[in-house]
Amino acid sequence: MDFDPSTDRIVGTARVPNERKQNKPPVPVKIIVAGGFGVGKTTTVGAISEISPLTTEAEMTMESVGVDDPGPDSAKTTTTIAMDFGCVTIDHTLKLYLFGTPGQARFAFMWDDLIRGALGALVVVDTNRIDDCYPAVDYFERAGLPFVVGINTFNGQLGYSLDEVRWALAVRDEVPVLSFDARFRGSVRDALLVVLDQALDRAIKMRSS
Amino acid sequence: MTPPAGSDEPGRPATPGVRPFLHRSGAAAYRPQPPAGPDDQVPDGHISGLRPFVITSGRVDGVDPDIGMETQVTVHPDARPARLPPEQRAIVALCIEPHSVAEISALLKLHLGVARILVSDLRACGQLDVHVLDSEFPDPETIMRVIRGLRSIN
Numbered sequence: 001m002d003f004d005p006s007t008d009r010i011v012g013t014a015r016v017p018n019e020r021k022q023n024k025p026p027v028p029v030k031i032i033v034a035g036g037f038g039v040g041k042t043t044t045v046g047a048i049s050e051i052s053p054l055t056t057e058a059e060m061t062m063e064s065v066g067v068d069d070p071g072p073d074s075a076k077t078t079t080t081i082a083m084d085f086g087c088v089t090i091d092h093t094l095k096l097y098l099f100g101t102p103g104q105a106r107f108a109f110m111w112d113d114l115i116r117g118a119l120g121a122l123v124v125v126d127t128n129r130i131d132d133c134y135p136a137v138d139y140f141e142r143a144g145l146p147f148v149v150g151i152n153t154f155n156g157q158l159g160y161s162l163d164e165v166r167w168a169l170a171v172r173d174e175v176p177v178l179s180f181d182a183r184f185r186g187s188v189r190d191a192l193l194v195v196l197d198q199a200l201d202r203a204i205k206m207r208s209s
Numbered sequence: 210m211t212p213p214a215g216s217d218e219p220g221r222p223a224t225p226g227v228r229p230f231l232h233r234s235g236a237a238a239y240r241p242q243p244p245a246g247p248d249d250q251v252p253d254g255h256i257s258g259l260r261p262f263v264i265t266s267g268r269v270d271g272v273d274p275d276i277g278m279e280t281q282v283t284v285h286p287d288a289r290p291a292r293l294p295p296e297q298r299a300i301v302a303l304c305i306e307p308h309s310v311a312e313i314s315a316l317l318k319l320h321l322g323v324a325r326i327l328v329s330d331l332r333a334c335g336q337l338d339v340h341v342l343d344s345e346f347p348d349p350e351t352i353m354r355v356i357r358g359l360r361s362i363n
Contacts, residue, residue: 025281025307025340029347029355048362054315056278058322083321085278085311090358094351097279097309116277117345119352189362196356203349 026095031195032114033100034140035124036132040152040182041100042084044124047188049086049098056083098192111139119199120146122191124182127151127159130168137169146198150191151179265326272325273332275341278311282328288336297327301336 033041046053058081084100101114115121121140125133133149140147151158151165158179160168166177176198180191282304290301299317308316314324331337 025283027342027351028279028281028309029351030279054312056311056314056321056324058320083311085315087309088359088362090355094354094358096355096358097311099278099311113274114278116274117279117342117347119347119355185362189359193356193359196352196359199347200349200352200356203347203352206346207349 024093026089026091026093028095028097030097030099030118031192032118032121032145033098033124034121034133034136034147036126036129037102039124039126039129039132040154041124043182044122044150044152044188044191045084045086045098045100047183047185048088048192050088051086053084053086053100056085057081058083111143115140115143115145118145120148120195120202122195123147123149125149125151125165125169126154127165130165133169137171141171146195146202147175148191148195148198149175149177151177152182153179156181265323265330272322272329273339273341276310276325276329276332276339278314278321279309280342281307281309281340282313283307283338283340285336285338290336293331293336296323297331297336300324300327300331304337307340 033044035041042053081102083102086098088096088098090096099114101111121136123133123136123140137147137149149165149169149171151162162177162179169177171177176194178191178194181187282300283306284301284304288301290298293301296317296319300313303313303316310324310328311321313319313328314321317324319327328337328339332339
């Protein structure tokens with residue numbers, strides 16, 4: 001039962017014997033990947049992450065119980081939601097995290113925590129269920145977080161034109177609406193670059209004001 | 210006790226592949242639906258299912274709000290984790306290398322809220338260093354570095 005980190009800690013090719021020296025951790029930055037269930041959030045995260053997406057579970061807090069419906073057969077009054085995330089190491093001092101979060105309005109209780117310090121958000125949209133992304137769009141608009149609407153083109157097909165989607169979402173003209181394929185790294189990377197572009201705009205504006 | 214990496218926990222689903230509430234009523238589900246009204250109040254006021262918080266002695270809040278999911282955590286140079294409970298000891302062992310709170314939660318299969326509380330506790334008792342950022346908002350230079358880093362991904 002003694003603390004012995006050398007049993008399973010391996011750095012590079014070397015086992016690290018009971019190391020007490022402190023590693024300087026990277027500065028973390030994060031982008032939120034939001035959207036309804038099954039729109040491809042985890043696929044998006046997995047396409048670009050250097051690790052396969054990890055899942056963390058968050059217990060719904062008691063304040064949220066009133067708006068949660070765990071179903072008629074359940075005596076539970078709490079709900080566990082799963083959140084997938086991945087990361088991209090930019091260099092040894094900077095690490096980008098991608099958090100995929102359920103877009104339902106009833107989960108908004110945890111978004112305040114989630115978006116603290118976030119660079120921006122990619123709202124993943126399936127044009128067959130476009131209303132699934134409304135809560136996320138509403139939330140990010142209110143919170144003033146830069147976001148980009150990314151239509152996931154399942155099998156390369158875009159059911160509606162980007163203009164039609166923009167009309168349906170009624171987002172401001174500054175909000176980019178683009179299509180991407182969540183399965184491909186290059187496509188996800190380009191979508192994230194648009195998010196970062198928005199984040200950069202905001203950061204420059206905040207600095208000058 | 211070692212971190213329960215990869216161990217099977219009966220009665221608890223692993224990574225949810227297909228979520229049961231994913232199903233919608235087919236192609237006709239395109240129409241916006243009114244949000245579930247606040248009518249469904251707590252059925253009987255009976256609260257159950259907070260078992261994970263046994264580990265935290267029942268606390269569900271009181272965490273430093275600066276500890277975010279991506280906040281990096283490392284072991285304190287003078288950490289003496291031998292007498293800690295297993296969950297705490299596992300966290301300290303994991304943080305020999307920097308890990309985010311979210312990674313601690315996922316790798317040790319702790320609820321995110323529990324992981325945050327334990328990390329907060331371990332920081333308070335000098336076992337962990339929690340690297341809270343000075344500024345909540347990343348500066349333009351940092352964002353430019355992220356952009357350059359992403360551009361170099363093929």
